[in-house]
Amino acid sequence: MERTLILLKPDAVERRLCGRIMARIEDRGFKFAGVKMLKVTPELSRQHYAEHVSKPFYPLLESFITSGPIIALCVEGPEAVRVMRDMMGKTNCRDSAPGTIRGDFGLSRQMNLIHGSDSIESAAREIAIYFKPEELIATTSALEPWLYASD
Ligand code: UDP
Numbered sequence: 001m002e003r004t005l006i007l008l009k010p011d012a013v014e015r016r017l018c019g020r021i022m023a024r025i026e027d028r029g030f031k032f033a034g035v036k037m038l039k040v041t042p043e044l045s046r047q048h049y050a051e052h053v054s055k056p057f058y059p060l061l062e063s064f065i066t067s068g069p070i071i072a073l074c075v076e077g078p079e080a081v082r083v084m085r086d087m088m089g090k091t092n093c094r095d096s097a098p099g100t101i102r103g104d105f106g107l108s109r110q111m112n113l114i115h116g117s118d119s120i121e122s123a124a125r126e127i128a129i130y131f132k133p134e135e136l137i138a139t140t141s142a143l144e145p146w147l148y149a150s151d
Contacts, residue, residue: 001076001077001078001080002076002077002078002079002080002081002120002123003033003074003075003076003080003123003127003136004074004075004080004081004084004116004117004123004127005072005073005074005075005115005116005117005122005123005126005127005129005130006025006072006073006074006075006084006114006115006116006117007070007071007072007073007114007115007116007130008021008022008070008071008073008113008114009064009065009070009111009112009113009114009115010064010065010067010068010069010070011064011106011108011111011112011113012070012071012105012113012114013068013069013070013071014068015105017105017113018071020105021101021105021113021114022071022073024087024101025073025075025084025087028077028083028087029077029147029148030075030076030077030080030083030084031075031076031077031139031141032073032074032075032076033074033075033076033136033137033138033139034072034073034074034127034130034131034135034136034137035071035072035073035074036071036072036073036130036131036135037069037070037071037072038069038070038072038130039066039068039069039070040065040066040070041066042062042066044129045061045062045065045066046062047129048065048126048129049061049062049065057110060110061110064110064111072130072131074127074130074131074136076138077147077148078148080123081116081117081118081119081120081122081123084116084117085116085118086100087100087101088100088101088102088114088116089101089102089103090102090103091109091112092108092109092112093105093106093107093108093109093112093113094107094108094109101113101114102114
């Protein structure tokens with residue numbers, strides 16, 4: 001079982017798409033270990049996007065990610081990091097395949113609705129930025145053998 005950090009960015013909140021995106025995540029069989037609505041501060045943005053702070057697009061990214069509330073999700077399930085990245089699509093919504101979240105709901109490279117950790121190491125770092133350990137709740141469901149059976 002693996003956990004990943006998903007953010008529903010300000011455009012997803014503003015466009016009232018959060019429920020539909022969260023439904024896709026649950027429909028796939030993942031569960032939420034943590035759910036939180038918050039506003040990203042410039043400090044939090046720099047911490048989260050540490051690898052991008054010196055890039056030319058960072059100032060615009062910071063103004064976008066701090067422009068309104070977001071929803072942070074800790075998503076749990078088998079290969080959650082990789083499978084969620086596949087469900088999200090490519091960074092540029094216009095390059096994303098139909099059936100992906102970005103490919104179905106967006107046309108922008110910056111306002112691309114959703115963030116997902118890109119590795120297990122990033123997931124651990126990012127989950128710790130948004131959630132205290134006691135805010136993450138482990139649950140089990142009788143459905144799991146049906147959802148997660150290995151082949
Ligand atoms: N971004 C942008 N312009 C770019 C590249 C990225 O505004 O040229 C934004 C976009 O919102 C993206 C975020 O910066 O989601 C982080 O970029 P990354 O390359 O990590 O993309 P992701 O992993 O989110 O697909």
